[in-house]
Amino acid sequence: MRSDVQPQWDQNSRQFTTPIPLRFRVICAITIFLAIPSLVFARATVSIQPLEVESPAVGKEFSVDVVITNGENVAAYQVTVEFNPNTLALVDTKNADYLPAGIFVVPPIITDNNVTLAATSLADASNGDGILATITFAVVDVNPSTIKFTAVLLSDPEANQLGVITTNGQITGPADINEFPVAVIDVTPKKVFTDQTVTLNAAGSRDDSEIKTYVWRFGDGSSTERKETVEHVYKQPGTYTVTLTVTDDGVPPLKDEAIFVITVTDKGLSVHQQGKQITSWGQLKIRK
Incomplete structure (x- = not known):
């Protein structure tokens, strides 16, 4: 077989030398490269x-x-x-x-x-x-x-x-903890008569993130409302329990409930009779 590698005269050593074939050098380099990972992965x-x-x-x-x-x-x-x-x-x-x-x-x-x-x-x-x-x-x-x-x-x-x-x-650090929201009811006016518009406001409600829903129940059998501020008219005198439920945007969502008791006076009564009516209002808290 004919060899592609020819002896060369080395002027420094004053003798012929045979260079290492390129193919042999490549094979050696590949062999060394493949051996290195076994040392690394053994760690x-x-x-x-x-x-x-x-x-x-x-x-x-x-x-x-x-x-x-x-x-x-x-x-x-x-x-x-x-x-x-x-x-x-x-x-x-x-x-x-x-x-x-x-x-x-x-x-x-x-x-x-x-x-x-x-x-x-x-x-x-x-x-x-x-x-x-x-x-x-x-x-x-x-x-x-x-x-x-x-x-x-x-x-x-x-x-x-x-x-x-x-x-x-x-x-x-500790994972974010979803705190319970706080439902707050504000009623205007404080003395309520039949056929009078009552404003119910939940703007004072608060949460560590955001309150997602408001649900109002007026205690007189009417439909619920789902806004932060609502208006309502009571047709009959009596004592009514208003319920506000707020839900936050946490995962899982948390709720809080506030109750406000309203006494509605018949506007047709005389001033003297109205004075004898018990006007009782206030807020209670229920945590769900």
Whole structure:
């Protein structure tokens, strides 16, 4: 077979040399490139789990785990976890059972804003997934913060350092809480007579977001109204219970109900007789 590669005279060494064929160089480069991913993917991952925690109330405690996945021939670990002392206080640490039985656990090293945990197996190594340690915090202030690694070391039984990828945890603020709306009724005029227009106003009602619906019931068998401000006429004297139900736009929606008692006087009575009528009005609250 004829070769495309010809010897060349090297002026420096004063001898003929044979250059490496291009095809051979390409094959070597591809072989090296394909070998690299096996080293990368063999790395273990050490992470804070759960990755995201909604902060409990001040004074409450919660725990996170230091979790290892894809571990291979792991005989010892050392992790340093940093936290924000303005939002969290360290309560306790506990070594878990990832490493084989008979391990030596190093007492934790604690500062104001981090803790270092370490343990080593005196016998075998471990493989696969598991929990290295558990850390318990108490909430000092409800604010977003990060629980992160500043150092993570894994080693095999011969004390060779193993490759590792780390994933930090996140403490989030509390989820938005939908507060109950507050229904408020205002009536004009205060003394009500038959065949008189009464204005009922819910403008004083409030919510942490927005009131989506208003429903008025007038207590006299008439149809309901669904506006913020309505007008109504009572044809007969007597005492009527007006009910306002407001619903907010939250998920799920929340309701509040207010009751207003109106006494309607017969306008045909004399002034003296009207004075003897009991004019009673006021608002009661019912939370649904």
